[in-house]
Amino acid sequence: MQKVFIVHYGEVGLKGKNRSFFENRLVRNIRHALEGTEYVGVQRIHGRLLVTLSTYADIPEIQRRLGAVMGIAHFELCRVTEQNMEAIKDGALEWIQGHEFQTLKVETRRANKQFPLTSPEISAEVGGYLLKHTGARADMHHPDLVCWIEIVEKSAYIYTEKIRGVGGLPVGASGKVVVMLSGGIDSPVAAWRMMKRGAKAIFVHFHSYPFTDKASLEKAAELVGILAKSNHRTQVYYVPFAEIQREIVTKTPAPFRVILYRRLMVRIAARIAEREGALALITGESLGQVASQTLANLKVIEDVAGLPILRPLIGDDKEEIVNLAQRIGTFDVSTLPHQDCCSLFVPDHPATNAAIEDAQSAEDALEVDALIEQALEAVEKQTVNPSFS
Ligand code: ATP
Numbered sequence: 001m002q003k004v005f006i007v008h009y010g011e012v013g014l015k016g017k018n019r020s021f022f023e024n025r026l027v028r029n030i031r032h033a034l035e036g037t038e039y040v041g042v043q044r045i046h047g048r049l050l051v052t053l054s055t056y057a058d059i060p061e062i063q064r065r066l067g068a069v070m071g072i073a074h075f076e077l078c079r080v081t082e083q084n085m086e087a088i089k090d091g092a093l094e095w096i097q098g099h100e101f102q103t104l105k106v107e108t109r110r111a112n113k114q115f116p117l118t119s120p121e122i123s124a125e126v127g128g129y130l131l132k133h134t135g136a137r138a139d140m141h142h143p144d145l146v147c148w149i150e151i152v153e154k155s156a157y158i159y160t161e162k163i164r165g166v167g168g169l170p171v172g173a174s175g176k177v178v179v180m181l182s183g184g185i186d187s188p189v190a191a192w193r194m195m196k197r198g199a200k201a202i203f204v205h206f207h208s209y210p211f212t213d214k215a216s217l218e219k220a221a222e223l224v225g226i227l228a229k230s231n232h233r234t235q236v237y238y239v240p241f242a243e244i245q246r247e248i249v250t251k252t253p254a255p256f257r258v259i260l261y262r263r264l265m266v267r268i269a270a271r272i273a274e275r276e277g278a279l280a281l282i283t284g285e286s287l288g289q290v291a292s293q294t295l296a297n298l299k300v301i302e303d304v305a306g307l308p309i310l311r312p313l314i315g316d317d318k319e320e321i322v323n324l325a326q327r328i329g330t331f332d333v334s335t336l337p338h339q340d341c342c343s344l345f346v347p348d349h350p351a352t353n354a355a356i357e358d359a360q361s362a363e364d365a366l367e368v369d370a371l372i373e374q375a376l377e378a379v380e381k382q383t384v385n386p387s388f389s
């Protein structure tokens with residue numbers, strides 16, 4: 001029995017002239033996501049994608065991987081038959097066996113208008129045949145089982161379960177962004193939300209090694225591996241930040257430390273964005289969550305960016321962010337213990353209402369440009385592939 005996955009995309013299909021650009025991107029991303037599995041190919045067929053499988057493919061694994069690909073609205077495991085009524089009826093009967101049901105409905109979509117019967121005619125004929133052979137009753141409103149039939153190009157595709165995808169747009173279709181990734185809960189979720197809207201994420205992680213152990217580096221690497229299931233082959237920059245922190249701590253007033261850390265991070269991330277052709281920085285900030293995330297402080301931080309800082313979680317409560325972190329699989333890694341580089345030397349009373357002039361005059365004590373160049377020279381860049389486990 002030949003099995004395939006049919007992939008339906010939602011918004012991707014609505015993009016007019018750009019449609020094939022989006023479709024091609026989705027095809028490429030699916031191929032990346034399925035690398036190492038026994039799939040045979042991915043092709044476009046009439047507003048859908050077809051993922052063909054070898055007979056010994058690990059179907060649950062392929063299903064899990066497709067479930068993380070951005071831009072898929074829903075997908076389904078199908079039985080493929082020839083495009084004639086005998087083959088469709090036999091195929092449908094075989095496919096629904098093994099399901100428990102008392103009531104049944106058949107629903108048909110006919111993309112190939114050359115096929116001699118209309119969709120309602122196909123549903124009626126296949127439905128009658130299935131009812132006769134299973135003893136089930138027809139129920140058009142609340143059936144236990146729906147048998148879908150799609151007549152596309154030269155084949156018929158039969159399925160009984162629609163699997164929801166993430167939705168959104170294919171990663172890469174909206175350009176590149178640089179995500180400032182800490183080891184915490186929020187920034188991986190922020191990255192995921194941007195990837196969902198088609199942005200390819202490049203990650204930047206600042207670490208204080210050797211002031212701290214390597215836990216934050218290891219966590220960042222692990223988080224990137226999880227996010228790469230949707231972002232595919234992923235670039236990550238590890239930036240040493242200990243020297244900059246030491247300078248800030250010894251040379252500037254304590255209340256501004258966190259803001260100055262952030263202004264330095266943002267400047268460095270902006271340089272990496274320039275190098276990579278990324279058009280925005282992404283953070284996991286949420287309004288008012290901590291002292292550095294007041295409107296006044298966000299403004300002081302943004303002042304040195306030179307490109308937009310997007311904050312997809314700005315209006316989210318912690319609970320909403322935690323729920324999403326659990327759903328996308330980053331929560332357990334994010335909550336492992338580590339020393340956040342920015343919680344080192346944080347004063348008891350950080351400024352919550354800093355003015356840009358205050359930050360600027362505090363920075364007069366620093367060799368800002370030299371610190372940035374030093375950090376950039378010591379950057380380590382890695383390519384991370386998705387960690388499927
Ligand atoms: P998170 O849960 O993402 O760590 P948070 O609520 O702890 O966020 P902060 O620690 O104030 O908030 O950090 C705000 C944002 O700054 C983070 O969401 C992240 O985008 C960025 N950031 C903080 N620390 C780092 C770091 N070490 N490396 C890269 N980006 C960082």
Ligand code: MG
Pocket residue numbers: 182183184185340
């Ligand atoms: Mg944090």
